[in-house]
Every structure is written in C-alpha cells, then in structure tokens.
Amino acid sequence: MARLRQPAGRSVRRSGGERKPREQRWAQLIEVSTQVFYEKGYEAAALQDVADRVGMLKGSLYYYIQSKENLLFEVISTVHRDGMANIQSRAAIEGDPLQRLENVIIGHVEHTCRNLVPTAVFLHELSALSAERRQEVLGSEHAYQSVFRDLIEQAQRDGLVRPDVEPRLAALSVLGSTNWVYRWFRPGGAFDPETIGAQLAEMAVRGIATDEALAGREHRRVAVPAAGGS
Amino acid sequence: MARLRQPAGRSVRRSGGERKPREQRWAQLIEVSTQVFYEKGYEAAALQDVADRVGMLKGSLYYYIQSKENLLFEVISTVHRDGMANIQSRAAIEGDPLQRLENVIIGHVEHTCRNLVPTAVFLHELSALSAERRQEVLGSEHAYQSVFRDLIEQAQRDGLVRPDVEPRLAALSVLGSTNWVYRWFRPGGAFDPETIGAQLAEMAVRGIATDEALAGREHRRVAVPAAGGS
Numbered sequence: 001m002a003r004l005r006q007p008a009g010r011s012v013r014r015s016g017g018e019r020k021p022r023e024q025r026w027a028q029l030i031e032v033s034t035q036v037f038y039e040k041g042y043e044a045a046a047l048q049d050v051a052d053r054v055g056m057l058k059g060s061l062y063y064y065i066q067s068k069e070n071l072l073f074e075v076i077s078t079v080h081r082d083g084m085a086n087i088q089s090r091a092a093i094e095g096d097p098l099q100r101l102e103n104v105i106i107g108h109v110e111h112t113c114r115n116l117v118p119t120a121v122f123l124h125e126l127s128a129l130s131a132e133r134r135q136e137v138l139g140s141e142h143a144y145q146s147v148f149r150d151l152i153e154q155a156q157r158d159g160l161v162r163p164d165v166e167p168r169l170a171a172l173s174v175l176g177s178t179n180w181v182y183r184w185f186r187p188g189g190a191f192d193p194e195t196i197g198a199q200l201a202e203m204a205v206r207g208i209a210t211d212e213a214l215a216g217r218e219h220r221r222v223a224v225p226a227a228g229g230s
Numbered sequence: 231m232a233r234l235r236q237p238a239g240r241s242v243r244r245s246g247g248e249r250k251p252r253e254q255r256w257a258q259l260i261e262v263s264t265q266v267f268y269e270k271g272y273e274a275a276a277l278q279d280v281a282d283r284v285g286m287l288k289g290s291l292y293y294y295i296q297s298k299e300n301l302l303f304e305v306i307s308t309v310h311r312d313g314m315a316n317i318q319s320r321a322a323i324e325g326d327p328l329q330r331l332e333n334v335i336i337g338h339v340e341h342t343c344r345n346l347v348p349t350a351v352f353l354h355e356l357s358a359l360s361a362e363r364r365q366e367v368l369g370s371e372h373a374y375q376s377v378f379r380d381l382i383e384q385a386q387r388d389g390l391v392r393p394d395v396e397p398r399l400a401a402l403s404v405l406g407s408t409n410w411v412y413r414w415f416r417p418g419g420a421f422d423p424e425t426i427g428a429q430l431a432e433m434a435v436r437g438i439a440t441d442e443a444l445a446g447r448e449h450r451r452v453a454v455p456a457a458g459g460s
Contacts, residue, residue, distance in 0.1 A: 041357075043273045124354065127271075169421060169429045176410025177403040184402055191399060199399045207433035 029054055029064055034075050038117045042072055042128040072125060073133050079118040080137065080144070086111045087147050097155035098213055102205050104147060105178060106197035112181045113193035119182040145171050152208065160213040174204045259284055259294055264305050268347045272302055272358040302355060303363050309348040310367065310374070316341045317377050327385035328443055332435050334377060335408060336427035342411045343423035349412040375401050382438065390443040404434045 032053045036045050047068055051058040065071045090107035091100050112119050126137060149171035155161040161170075177200055185196065206214065262283045266275050277298055281288040295301045320337035321330050342349050356367060379401035385391040391400075407430055415426065436444065 041273065043271065165433070166421070166425075166429055169426060170433060172410065172414055173407040173430050173433055176408070176413075177406040179410065180402065180406025183406075191396070195396075196399060199396055200403050203395070203400065203403055203437035204433075207437035 025054075026064060029061075029071075030075055030078050033071050034079070034118050034121050037072065037075060037121045037125060042068075042121075042125045047071070069128075069130060069133070073129060073137075075118070076122050076126060076129065076137055079115070079122040082115070082118070083108070083111060083122075084144060084147075087144070091147055091151065096160060097151045097158060098160045098205060098209060098217070101148065101151040101155065101174075102201045104151065105174060105201040105204055106194075108178050109181055109197035109200055110193045112178065113185050113187075113196065116182055116185065119179075123179065123182065145175060148174055155208075155213075160210060161208045162210050165208045170208050173207075177204065255284075256294060259291075259301075260305055260308050263301050264309070264348050264351050267302065267305060267351045267355060272298075272351075272355045277301070299358075299360060299363070303359060303367075305348075306352050306356060306359065306367055309345070309352040312345070312348070313338070313341060313352075314374060314377075317374070321377055321381065326390060327381045327388060328390045328435060328439060328447070331378065331381040331385065331404075332431045334381065335404060335431040335434055336424075338408050339411055339427035339430055340423045342408065343415050343417075343426065346412050346415065349409075353409065353412065375405060378404055385438075385443075390440060391438045392440050395438045400438050403437075407434065 029050070033050050036049045036053065039045075040049065045068070047061055048058050050071070051061050065074065087104050087108055090103040093100060093103050095103065126134060129137065149167050152161055152165070152167040152170050156163065156165065156167060161167075181196060181200075185191075185193070191199075205217075209217070259280070263280050266279045266283065269275075270279065275298070277291055278288050280301070281291050295304065317334050317338050320333040323330065323333050325333065356364060359367060379397050382391055382395070382397040382400050386393065386395065386397060391397075411426060411430075415421075415423070421429075435447075439447070
C-alpha cells in the first residue's frame with residue numbers, strides 16, 4: 001500500500017511549532033496541484049501554474065517537492081490513500097462478506113462521486129509516472145482491488161457467491177462498474193450518489209450471489225415489497 | 231451516430247482507379263496514427279512520427295488530413311464506428327431482449343480485448359478534441375450507451391428485468407464493467423476474451439433480471455449442471 005511520503009527536503013527542520021503550518025501548506029499544495037493537473041493535463045501543466053494558485057514563488061515550491069513528476073506522485077498517492085482508507089473502513093463494518101462487499105461498493109461510489117477531480121487525475125495520469133513509480137502505484141492499485149476480491153472469495157467459501165464466479169473477474173467487473181462513475185456523474189444530475197451507490201451495489205451483489213444468499217438477504221430486510229404482491 | 235468523414239481535401243480527384251490505393255493508404259494512416267497516439271499520448275505525438283511510420287513525407291500527410299486534431303478526430307470516429315457496428319450486429323441476433331443484451335455484452339468485451347490500443351486512445355484522448363468535436367463524439371457515445379439501455383428498457387417492459395432497476399444506471403454499470411477490461415486485459419493472461427465475456431455477461435444479466443427470467447433462462451439451457459446435484 002502506498003504511503004504518503006513526507007515532503008521532500010529539509011526534514012531536519014520539521015519539528016515543534018513550525019509543523020502545523022507546513023502540513024497545512026502541504027495539503028493545500030496537493031489540492032491545488034490535483035486541480036491544475038485535472039484542468040490542464042499533467043503534460044501541459046507547469047509548476048508555475050501551481051505556484052501562481054497557491055500564491056508562492058515557483059522557487060519556493062522546491063522546498064516541498066523536487067520536480068513536477070514528484071508532485072504527480074504525491075497527488076496520486078494521496079488519492080489512493082484516501083480511497084483505501086474509505087473502503088477499508090467500510091469493509092470493517094460488521095456483517096457477512098456479501099453485506100460487507102455491498103457496503104464497500106456503496107462507499108466507493110459515494111467517495112468517487114464526491115472526489116471526481118482526484119479520481120480523474122489518478123485514473124488518467126498514472127501512465128505519466130516513471131516506470132518505477134508507476135509500478136509502486138500499480139502494486140497499490142492491486143491492494144485496492146484485493147479489498148473487493150478478498151470479500152468475494154470469503155463470500156464464495158461461505159456459500160454466498162455462486163461457485164462458477166471467478167473472484168478476480170468479479171472484482172474487476174465491480175471496480176469497472178463503480179470506477180466508471182467518474183466519467184458520467186455530475187453533481188445535480190438525474191441521480192444522487194446514494195441512489196447510484198445503492199443501484200450499483202444491488203446489481204453487483206445479485207450478479208454473483210447464490211439463490212440462497214439472496215433469499216436470506218430478502219428475509220432480513222424490513223419494509224421490502226412482498227414478491228408478487230399487488 | 232458519428233460517420234467516418236471522408237479524407238479532407240481534393241475530394242474532386244476521388245474517382246475511378248485512383249480510389250482503392252487511396253482508401254488503403256487512409257486505413258493505414260488511421261491504424262498507424264492510433265498506435266502513435268497510444269504510445270506517445272496525443273499531446274506529445276507529432277505528425278512527423280506518423281509520417282515516419284507510414285513512410286511519407288510530413289507534407290504529404292496534408293493530402294489526407296488538415297491538422298493533428300483532425301487526425302485524432304478521424305481515429306476516434308473510426309474506433310467508435312467499428313465498436314458500434316460490432317454491438318449493433320450482436321443486438322440484431324434473434325432472441326428476447328435479455329438474450330440480446332447478453333450477446334451485446336459478450337461481443338463488446340471480445341471486441342475490446344482484441345482492440346485494446348484503439349479503445350485506450352478513444353477513452354483517453356476524447357478530451358483532447360475541441361469542444362465542438364468532443365460534443366460530436368459525446369453525442370455518439372450516447373448512441374453507444376443507448377444500445378445497452380434500449381435493450382434493458384425493452385427487457386423491463388417484458389418483465390425480464392426487475393422493476394426497481396434504473397435502465398440508464400444499469401446501462402452505465404454494464405458499460406463500466408465491460409469498458410474497464412481495456413485497463414487490465416493482456417493477451418496470454420489468466421483469462422481469454424471468451425471467458426471474460428461470458429463471466430461479465432452472466433454477472434450483468436443476473437444483476438438486473440427478475441427471478442422468473444432467470445428461471446426461464448436456466449430451463450432453456452442444455453447441459454447446465456443440475457442445481458444442488460452431486
């Protein structure tokens with residue numbers, strides 16, 4: 001899993017009362033850089049654009065980062081870390097593996113809807129990183145996928161997922177369905193994040209669950225319309 | 231739906247025996263440009279790169295296209311037209327709307343697996359087009375989405391899809407799941423295009439179908455393992 005790296009350079013000076021302003025500045029730098037990379041694309045974006053928006057001299061940026069690629073790496077690591085923290089907290093909520101998967105899907109969709117810009121930069125600019133750093137992030141992309149796959153595998157062992165489902169393909173299918181939201185969701189559009197999350201989770205769970213798991217799920221639900229009721 | 235535009239310029243000369251070589255040259259130009267845009271990214275790619283690979287002088291390219299953006303538009307239109315032709319032919323195969331959707335999904339996945347490079351260029355570089363041309367392609371992306379949505383709506387009217395499914399969200403979910411394949415599929419990997427297509431189609435159909443539709447589907451199948459059989 002990718003860790004947010006400390007800002008580059010002068011780490012000796014990171015102590016005492018100076019710490020908080022620097023961390024705030026760093027968070028602001030990541031936020032502004034994410035926006036600039038989104039609007040201009042990584043290739044066309046310049047460190048000068050970032051400096052102008054945070055109100056720094058370009059030279060002062062080097063107190064925080066060593067290069068534009070270094071900055072992209074930090075932006076992508078940050079997006080990834082936030083997304084992982086979100087789905088891991090959802091996966092930890094009590095329930096059987098299928099219920100936990102449902103929670104993870106809903107959480108991932110809502111997080112994506114509320115973080116369209118960082119998600120777009122993550123998905124579009126990963127290939128702009130050097131081979132080494134791309135590898136570092138690709139390793140952690142698999143960690144992301146593993147949260148979904150592990151829950152599907154557990155659910156399959158528990159008889160909640162059909163035996164003919166390939167857990168890796170199912171995880172990739174769910175990730176595709178939910179990541180894709182960043183391409184079409186617009187705030188204020190026809191569907192809110194909660195509706196999208198609920199619909200996508202429902203389709204994903206039904207797509208892989210055994211009949212028995214679905215029957216038990218209906219049974220647990222309160223206020224569900226009676227099947228065939230009129 | 232986007233139509234492949236005629237090569238720009240000198241259309242007066244397009245007649246008789248000259249026609250075929252020119253069309254071959256055009257197809258080669260689109261193929262090579264797609265590869266160059268894929269490898270370098272649209273921004274970094276130069277018309278000189280394309281000229282070098284097709285073995286033309288850069289100046290001769292202007293016989294076929296007016297600008298690099300013009301070339302990107304042609305590349306993206308071509309990908310889109312091929313993809314549309316593929317799913318429309320699948321949608322036309324006889325069957326109920328759910329069977330036709332299943333065929334469309336399988337066809338789309340296999341087409342994506344066999345056209346990774348054009349698909350990646352289409353999905354990554356759409357935003358590099360001018361607002362006007364992007365609009366032209368976005369209109370046709372909706373045409374693509376409509377093939378899926380129309381079948382889901384028909385199936386819902388026929389009682390084959392659950393009434394609480396939102397057809398637009400279901401179509402976007404299926405498109406996300408299947409388009410995403412371009413990011414992770416590699417020829418010679420753990421799963422072949424047929425397996426991926428079959429698994430993704432099965433999950434998608436089960437995700438939206440009514441119990442009655444699924445029961446009828448099982449019933450129609452030959453050589454399906456008996457439920458609970460040992």
